[in-house]
Structure formats: C-alpha cells, structure tokens
Amino acid sequence: MTKIKHITALIEELSPLQYAEDFDNVGLLVGNSEQEVTGILVTLDCLESTVEEAIVNKCNLIVAFHPIIFKGLKKLNGKNYVERTVIKAIKNDISIYAMHTALDNSFEGVSAKMAEVLKLENKKILLPKKRILRKLTTYVPENAADEVRDALFKSGAGHIGNYSHCSFNMTGSGTYIGNQNSNPSLGEKGSLESVSENFISVIFEKHKEPQIIKSLITSHPYEEVAYDIVGLENKHNRIGMGIVGELSEEIQLNDFLNHLKKGFNTPIIRHSKDTGKAIRKVAVLGGSGSFAIESAIHSGADIYVTADLKYHDFYRAEGKVVLADIGHYESEQFTKNILVEYLTKKITNFAPALPEGRIILSKINTNPINYF
Structure with a gap:
C-alpha cells in the first residue's frame, strides 16, 4: 500500500524541504500523510480547476510547484480562490503537496x-546557498574507527563537490569514568580509563542529519557516544x-x-x-x-x-x-514535466508501486497572464 508519506519522501530526495527559503510554505499543505494514494496529479499551480481535474482522474494527491497556501489562512469562507481551492480539496479528500523554493534550490530543479x-x-x-552544510565531529576507539567512518559515509556524510569519503582524522587520548549504572564496552565501571581514540570530522548536508546520527549511534561501540555538530557558513556549490x-x-x-x-x-x-x-x-x-x-x-x-x-x-x-x-x-512551465519524469522513474522501482499510469501530468494551463 503506497501512502502519501512514501511519495513525499521520494520527492524530498530531489528537493529536501530544508532547501526552501525561510519565507516559503512547502510540504504537505492539505491532507494526511498516512492516506493511501490512488493517483498523483502533477501541476505548476493548484487551483479549483486543478482539483476538479484530480477528481476526474481519480487522483487524491496533487503535487504542485507553487503553494496554494502561502501567507496562511485565518478563515475558510470560500471568498477567494485560495479558500475555494482548499475547501474543494478537503471536501473531496484530496491532499496537496508543494515544493516551490525547495525545488528552486535544487541543481536538478x-x-x-x-x-x-x-x-x-x-x-x-x-547563487550558491549558505547554511546548508554542517560538520560532525566524534571520537572513536582506534579499532572501531574504520567501521564508524564507513557507516557515516554510507549514510551520506563526507561529500565535497566531486569528491566522496572526505574526512579529517587525528589520534588522541580519551578518558572517562563510568558510574554504577554504566556498562562500558572498554574498561570497568568506577575506574578511570584512558583509551586511544580517533578524532573523526566529516561534513554533510543538514537534511541528512537524522540518518547520519542514527548511523553514528548504531556503529559506535560506546554506550554513550560523544559528538558535536556545528553549522557552517560555507556555500554549497550544487544547491542554490x-x-x-x-x-x-x-x-x-x-x-x-x-x-x-x-x-x-x-x-x-x-x-x-x-x-x-x-x-x-x-x-x-x-x-x-x-x-x-x-x-x-x-x-x-x-x-x-x-x-x-x-x-x-x-x-x-x-x-x-x-x-x-x-x-x-513561461520560465517555470516545464517544472511539472521534471516531477512527472522523476516520480515515474522512482516509483517504477518502488514497492509497493502505484497502478500503472497513475502519475498524471496536468493538462490545464494555469497561467493567469494573457497576451493580446
């Protein structure tokens, strides 16, 4: 069973929400992430006509570039196109997801x-984006350093431009005394221990932090893992x-x-x-x-x-x-094509997959500007 959260996770591999600008409103704007997906309609703008198109095509997830809810809603009275669109989507159990500047800042966007x-x-x-990169520093017993370092690399750390597996390493001495509730992997509780440790430092993109911390904790031999994370001002040459x-x-x-x-x-x-x-x-x-x-x-x-x-x-x-x-x-018109191509390719190899042909490119021209 394919849920909305499965689809949004795939989208966020292309354009992580952390890439979005602070002023923006991205992600799942309407709907429940646990809802099963019957079909996906991809569009540049989500309007009343787009929701109607989703209904006709039996799609209960609209993936839009522009967010229909941008500055927030204080009322839902149907007095403007934003409120009417949201009401129509809710009445018909249709979810709306938007990415906007998250995709703007993607090198493939x-x-x-x-x-x-x-x-x-x-x-x-x-315009390379700042404050996307973070640096992790941790301390690992020498005999476990290779295993922990490899786990960090596999989880997405250590990429700098065209290079992977980038890290800085030094050897030093770590000390600790475990209390009566401790269960040290090296030494005895209550005794001062001095262990030869590797100082390992790697950088990573901030949206990868949860998976990187998980891999660090899982691969590290210590009961309590010492590490620190700092944000970097460096520009990212592939995000912006x-x-x-x-x-x-x-x-x-x-x-x-x-x-x-x-x-x-x-x-x-x-x-x-x-x-x-x-x-x-x-x-x-x-x-x-x-x-x-x-x-x-x-x-x-x-x-x-x-x-x-x-x-x-x-x-x-x-x-x-x-x-x-x-x-x-005109400048953004091909965005929906990017998303259809990307999702079709991703979901082909994704289990459980959607029924064939359930990723639909909207046929509605949502351009509000006309030329004479």
Missing part, C-alpha cells in the same frame, strides 16, 4: 530545466538559486531572443538595451529573479533570463548584461 531547454554547457549554480552556463557557440542577441521565444513558447520578451556583445555565457533563474541581477553581472553572463522584472530593474543592467524577462509562467 527549475533553473536546471531552463538551462536544458537552452542547451547550456559547463553549468554552475548562480539559478544556473549559469555556456552556449556551444556565441550568437547575436536577436538570434538568441528568437531561440528563447521558441524554446519557452512565449510571444513577447521584455529586455534591456543590447550591450553590443555576442551571447555566449547565459544566466537563468526561474520565476521572480530581480534579486539576482548583480549576481548575474558578477558571473560574467552576457544575458540573464528570468521573470517579473520591474521598470527600474532594467536600469540595473548598467550596460554590462542584457536582462530578458520571458514571463513567470
């Missing part, structure tokens, strides 16, 4: 799909907003803008003044991206593709970069 559409190479995170990459060859601005129009199926692109340079290095960020204009300039990008730029934002180009606003929906 929204901006990565934009980069894929544009066929960018040599991709890097535009936006992507910057390169085209296989440089092209002129007009040609690139036509490439954008075709790739993102948008009739209009608002852009700043042509800098006169050919386009080779491209920065992209799905959704509202004015906050990253200076980062795009600092990255050396020739053009920055994003959405929701205001009048005065275009002045910030300063002749150093071309700013291109392709529209909010």
Whole structure:
C-alpha cells in the first residue's frame, strides 16, 4: 500500500524541504500523510480547476510547484480562490503537496530545466546557498574507527563537490569514568580509563542529519557516544538559486531572443538595451529573479533570463548584461514535466508501486497572464 508519506519522501530526495527559503510554505499543505494514494496529479499551480481535474482522474494527491497556501489562512469562507481551492480539496479528500523554493534550490530543479531547454554547457549554480552544510565531529576507539567512518559515509556524510569519503582524522587520548549504572564496552565501571581514540570530522548536508546520527549511534561501540555538530557558513556549490552556463557557440542577441521565444513558447520578451556583445555565457533563474541581477553581472553572463522584472530593474543592467524577462509562467512551465519524469522513474522501482499510469501530468494551463 503506497501512502502519501512514501511519495513525499521520494520527492524530498530531489528537493529536501530544508532547501526552501525561510519565507516559503512547502510540504504537505492539505491532507494526511498516512492516506493511501490512488493517483498523483502533477501541476505548476493548484487551483479549483486543478482539483476538479484530480477528481476526474481519480487522483487524491496533487503535487504542485507553487503553494496554494502561502501567507496562511485565518478563515475558510470560500471568498477567494485560495479558500475555494482548499475547501474543494478537503471536501473531496484530496491532499496537496508543494515544493516551490525547495525545488528552486535544487541543481536538478527549475533553473536546471531552463538551462536544458537552452542547451547550456559547463553549468554552475548562480547563487550558491549558505547554511546548508554542517560538520560532525566524534571520537572513536582506534579499532572501531574504520567501521564508524564507513557507516557515516554510507549514510551520506563526507561529500565535497566531486569528491566522496572526505574526512579529517587525528589520534588522541580519551578518558572517562563510568558510574554504577554504566556498562562500558572498554574498561570497568568506577575506574578511570584512558583509551586511544580517533578524532573523526566529516561534513554533510543538514537534511541528512537524522540518518547520519542514527548511523553514528548504531556503529559506535560506546554506550554513550560523544559528538558535536556545528553549522557552517560555507556555500554549497550544487544547491542554490539559478544556473549559469555556456552556449556551444556565441550568437547575436536577436538570434538568441528568437531561440528563447521558441524554446519557452512565449510571444513577447521584455529586455534591456543590447550591450553590443555576442551571447555566449547565459544566466537563468526561474520565476521572480530581480534579486539576482548583480549576481548575474558578477558571473560574467552576457544575458540573464528570468521573470517579473520591474521598470527600474532594467536600469540595473548598467550596460554590462542584457536582462530578458520571458514571463513567470513561461520560465517555470516545464517544472511539472521534471516531477512527472522523476516520480515515474522512482516509483517504477518502488514497492509497493502505484497502478500503472497513475502519475498524471496536468493538462490545464494555469497561467493567469494573457497576451493580446
């Protein structure tokens, strides 16, 4: 029996909720995680029409990119589209899950799909995220150090960029006296013991902390395990907003803008003044991206593709970069495809599996903006 919590656990392997920005509202917004899943509808936005689509397709879980509940609800009177959507979902026993900036900050998320559409190479995170990494330090008897270290690696610790099994180790002396209620694995209770120990230090992404602590406690020979965890300010080079990459060859601005129009199926692109340079290095960020204009300039990008730029934002180009606003929906439209492909692949190898064809891509265009 596949429950909602099984599906959300798979989603959170792609976009852990800890990646989300502090202002955001992500996770299971409506429903019970213990509910059995009959089908999954994947959409960019969850609206009344989306809930109706889920009902027709016998899907009781909607996986949406944007959270329908963002600033919180004080009443449920059906007086606006948010309240009506939530009421309709509850009445029909449909759960709603949203990921938003948790997926924005994933290297395989929204901006990565934009980069894929544009066929960018040599991709890097535009705005690497801070405070994602933590450091664990523990102390292990020398004869058990290899076993504990390997357990930490298997649980996800010790990854730095393209390297795995990273740790720092020193040998020192640990002391302890066990009281009458103790059961020491080395030495006798009531006696001062001095043991040759290895100091082991590894880093890990904070969403992995529960599994790493569990592996440490399970593999460590001591009855009471000494360890400490500290948060790091280091940036994570594979977690963060936006992507910057390169085209296989440089092209002129007009040609690139036509490439954008075709790739993102948008009739209009608002852009700043042509800098006169050919386009080779491209920065992209799905959704509202004015906050990253200076980062795009600092990255050396020739053009920055994003959405929701205001009048005065275009002045910030300063002749150093071309700013291109392709529209909010247009920049994020492929997000639901990412999720359908990911879930289909994951659930194929997941037991108990959903019935075939029960992961459905929404056919509703939820873009609230129309062009004349």
